[in-house]
Amino acid sequence: MTNRKRPQRLNEVAGIGVDRMGALADASGGELLRLENLDVDIPPDPAAVERTRRAVSEDGANSYLPFIGQIGLRQAAARHVSRSSGVDYAGERQCIISAGGLAGILNVLLATVDVGDEVIVTDPTYAGLLNRIRLAGGVPKLVPFVFTPGAEWRLDREAMRAQIGPKTRAMLLMSPSMPSGGYFDRDDWAWIAGLCVAHDLTLILDAAMERLLFDGRSVVHPASFPGMAERTITVGSSAKELRMIGWRVGWIVAPESYMPDLVAVSIANCVVPVGIAQEAVAIALDRSHTSLPDYAGELERRRDVLLRELDGLPVGVPAGGWSLLLRVSDFGIDGAKMSDRLLAEKVAATGMAGWGERHGKEFIRFVFSNEPVERLRGVGAKIRAAARI
Incomplete structure (x- = not known):
């Protein structure tokens, strides 16, 4: 065995x-209630599935080219971000297709963050995002959401201001955030925009769930604020909003000043996803502007069932997304221990270490995107049994 240095x-x-x-x-063969993983049981748009089937036999789809993605998908992604932000993006010049949203995030970090640079993120944040900051040589600086049992998560604005220092280069933010479902309203984004402009920071927006909002909320895109169009990079994904997880398609929409570096990194890293996926995602993305409200409404119904089941327990209320969090330290255990106990109750859920x-x-965390309302009913008794309360 070699003495290899990690x-x-x-x-x-x-x-x-x-x-x-x-x-x-x-x-378990279907025996467990699946609340552990960011999967979804609601199928993708049938038109996108059919387009994928046809693409398998097409020579043009069996190609690496174009290295930055098929033009139809780049145009669709640019239209989508333009609609959300009010900023006019051109797919030909301001969009790159990536092999999934997280690959897009890593490419953006590699193109914007130097070794030792600090990147502001919220606490909690998906560990995969934190890991990618570290892989790029950056240092995550966590800003805690304010947690109040039975209420929504809130941004701690002063904590965010306090984390900005001379090495801070960027912010990497989501709204709704994964896994908490924390949401930035217009006032929050105005505050964040003011900090980015004042400190000359790049804002990397992980827009994977931006339209999966509950209780009548609307999308607020940070590029719409003064001084932000030239410093906001939007990374989207086919996984959460389009329910096309296995297609592994993402997009990066950015100001033209960032594009040379983003192109260089993207070509050097993973180039593009499989050709058979790209036109299907373009179709699903264009059609999603009319089909997505029903899907978001179903997620909201599932959230509401879980909230009723967990009434009186220390949960954070998600404003959107796929998951909600329960603070189990109130019961004298950590998330890993609670996860083990839940298996005995036939519930799969994952702790939050890291x-x-x-x-x-x-x-x-409990992911409610992969189980219908009927199967979520009654889970509260199982969770209380695992917590021994």
């Missing part, structure tokens, strides 16, 4: 826990 960039890269729980749930500093291992 690369330093991996020292703080943490596992996300989902793979172990997913394997246990898969092995997903935050203040809001990490003390919580467990």
Whole structure:
């Protein structure tokens, strides 16, 4: 066995826990309630599925080219971000297709963050985003959401201001945030925009869930604020909003000043996703502007069932997204212990170690995108049994 030195960039890269729980749930043969993984049981747009089937036999889809993505998808992604932001983006000049949203995030970080640069994120944040900041050589600086049991998560504005220092280069933010469902309203985004402009920061927007909003909320895109169009990079994905997880398609829409570096990194890293996926995603993205409200409404119904089931327990109310969090430290255990106990109750759920500093291992997350309302009913009794309350 060689005495191999582990690369330093991996020292703080943490596992996300989902793979172990997913394997246990898969092995159960459907016996477990699947609340552990960011999957969805609602199928993609049938037109996108049919287009994928046809593309398998098309020579033009069996290609690496174009290296920055098929023009039809780039135009569709630019139209989509233009509609959300009010900024006029051109797909020919301001969009790159990536092999999934997270690959797009890594490419953006590699193109904008130098070794030792600090990147502002919320606490909690998906561990995969934190890991990608570290892989790019950056340092995550966590800003805690304010957690109040039974209420929505709120941005701690002063904590965000306090985290900005001379090494801060960028912010990497989501609204609604994963996994908390925390939402930035117009006033929050105005505050964030003011900080970005004042400190000359790049804002990397992970827009994977931006339209999965509840309680009548609307999308607020940060590029719409003064001084932000020239410093906001939007990364989208086919996974959450289009329910096309296995297609592994993402897009980066950015100001032209960033494009040379983004193109260089994208071509050097993973180039594009499979050709058979791209036109299908373009179709689904264009059609989603009329079909998505029904889907978001179904997610809201599932959230509401879980909230009723967990009434009186220390949960954060998500304003959107696919998941909600329960603070299990109130019961004298951590998320990993709660996860083990829930397996005995036939529930698969994953702890939060590595997903935050203040809001990490003390919580467990429940993903409600993969189980219908009928199967979610009654889960409260199982969760209380696992918590032994």
